[in-house]
Amino acid sequence: MFRAMMKLLNRTAAQVPTRKGFGGWRKPVDSPHMTLVGAYGSPYSIKMRAVLRYRRIPHRWVVRNSSEDQGFPEAPVPIIPVLVFHDGENGYSESMVDSSPQIMRLETDYSERSLLPTDPVVRFLDHLVEDYGDEWLTKVMYHYRWHHLYGEAIAKAGNMLPLMSDNQMDAEQHRAINEFITDRQMGRTALVGSTDLNRDVIEGSFVRLLTLLEDHLSQHQFLLGGRPARGDFGLFGQFSQLFFWEPDSSLIAAKCSPRSMIWAYQIDDLSSFEVDETKDWFTRDGLPSTLSALLCEIGRTYAPFLIANERALTAQESELICSIEGNEYRQTPFPYQLKCLNWIREAFGQLHEGDRKAVEQLLDGTGCELLLADPHG
Ligand SMILES: N[C@@H](CCC(=O)N[C@@H](CS)C(=O)NCC(=O)O)C(=O)O
Structure with missing residues (x-):
């Protein structure tokens, strides 16, 4: 087992068999029907990503404020997740927010693997x-x-959330965004x-x-x-x-x-x-x-x-x-x-x-x- 693993690790990239290598044929990737703009730390974003995966709707996942988050039509309110519909011609037709209406919109556009119980x-x-x-x-x-009692949770979220949009962010910026997010979110707990x-x-x-x-x-x-x-x-x-x-x-x-x-x-x-x-x-x-x-x-x-x-x-x-x-x-x-x-x-x-x-x-x-x-x- 160990030797087999070492052998695999020692292979150069060129030696690794690919699908193309075996059959000379590569399956085309379905072009995405929509883009979901969200973040790893956003519950509603992860919810919608799971919905798209379950429904097998071809989509792109783009992290808010990352280098890929560009050119999408503005959403009605600045929240995530944003579901951006593609127009089929390399452009976008619409951006919508709020996960429950997003789910219901997908129900009208796609019939397979519905989420709506029959009864x-x-x-x-x-x-x-x-x-x-x-x-x-x-x-x-x-x-x-974010509750003040949970110090380790606060420190973890403050440390990780800024990096989601740019994992190569420099230390100074990381520190500044960490502080900004932590202050802002802790100030909103009562809300x-x-x-x-x-x-x-x-x-x-x-x-x-x-x-x-x-x-x-x-x-x-x-x-x-x-x-x-x-x-x-x-x-x-x-x-x-x-x-x-x-x-x-x-x-x-x-x-x-x-x-x-x-x-x-x-x-x-x-x-x-x-x-x-x-x-x-x-x-x-x-x-x-x-x-x-x-x-x-x-x-x-x-x-x-x-x-x-x-x-x-x-x-x-x-x-x-x-x-x-x-x-x-x-x-x-x-x-x-x-x-x-x-x-x-x-x-x-x-x-x-x-x-x-x-x-x-x-x-x-x-x-x-x-x-x-x-x-x-
Ligand atoms: N009702 C919305 C809620 C979306 C929402 O509240 N998103 C949060 C992040 S999880 C947000 O973007 N908040 C804006 C902010 O914190 O300024 C949904 O179901 O999707």
């Missing part, structure tokens, strides 16, 4: 799970990266809810989630059944950071839910996963109790938060206050998350009456039923 009721639940991942778990992610007051709520929700996922994943390959759905990617995006970057949360995850960590490695690149019609998504009549446990967790944390956020924004208050698991939770209200709540209500409103009834029954007692109530009705 409309389960499809609605999947929307809720994705949104919880995107908007609640991001608090957990930000907390374990997303990572404060001393909210610490128990945020950390408790992470551990409960891991525990229930461990149970779920011991029986099911994906969150919504035998093939991946939007919810898998929503949770995975934040987990890609919490599990594989942040030192403290990664240790907690390995201890509480090793299966979640392996599942996250799988979601990152499902390009070779074959969809098997006999292993489909769940249907409304076959939901396992472990999925209900996830819905209850969403109802314990994200639902009261969303409602309090709406209340505070409507009353033009500068702070939202709610009770989560008996603890007081406070944060500055967030207009984007009111949009999320309205998208949930819109999706619910678009269901046929029988499906709405089924969703109501399934969510009854989970805490998520709060989200369905029409505030004006």
Whole structure:
């Protein structure tokens, strides 16, 4: 074994057989349909890269501010990831932001390997799970990266994030950007809810989630059944950071839910996963109790938060206050998350009456039923 390895290592590049060398033929690489501009440390970017890989949509991955990040149409707001559509003639037709609308746009443009469960009721639940991942778990992610208690995590993120766009950056610039990013991000922890007051709520929700996922994943390959759905990617995006970057949360995850960590490695690149019609998504009549446990967790944390956020924004208050698991939770209200709540209500409103009834029954007692109530009705 050792000798075989040494032999391989000693070969010069010219001696290494290539596909061309064997057959005199090289398979053409599909020209990309789109470019995803993102960053390794951005949960939503890693989420979208995983979606493109699973859906087998030919794409380019470009790191924001790297030398390749040039000439793309400007996005409506300066956030990542940006999905840039190619026009088929070496140009670009459009740039769009926000991962959930990006996913839905891909659903209208491509039909193979869809992320939308066939049963409309389960499809609605999947929307809720994705949104919880995107908007609640991001608090957990930000907390374990930037909360003042986690010094090693802060040092790690500060050191690594600047290099993503230029790994040959000189030391002086590296130091300056490290300082800039660290100050800026630590100054924003309260904005997303990572404060001393909210610490128990945020950390408790992470551990409960891991525990229930461990149970779920011991029986099911994906969150919504035998093939991946939007919810898998929503949770995975934040987990890609919490599990594989942040030192403290990664240790907690390995201890509480090793299966979640392996599942996250799988979601990152499902390009070779074959969809098997006999292993489909769940249907409304076959939901396992472990999925209900996830819905209850969403109802314990994200639902009261969303409602309090709406209340505070409507009353033009500068702070939202709610009770989560008996603890007081406070944060500055967030207009984007009111949009999320309205998208949930819109999706619910678009269901046929029988499906709405089924969703109501399934969510009854989970805490998520709060989200369905029409505030004006
Ligand atoms: N709702 C967006 C969120 C995207 C987002 O917040 N991106 C962050 C990085 S992960 C960002 O670019 N923030 C801008 C900033 O920090 O200035 C999505 O689903 O993609």
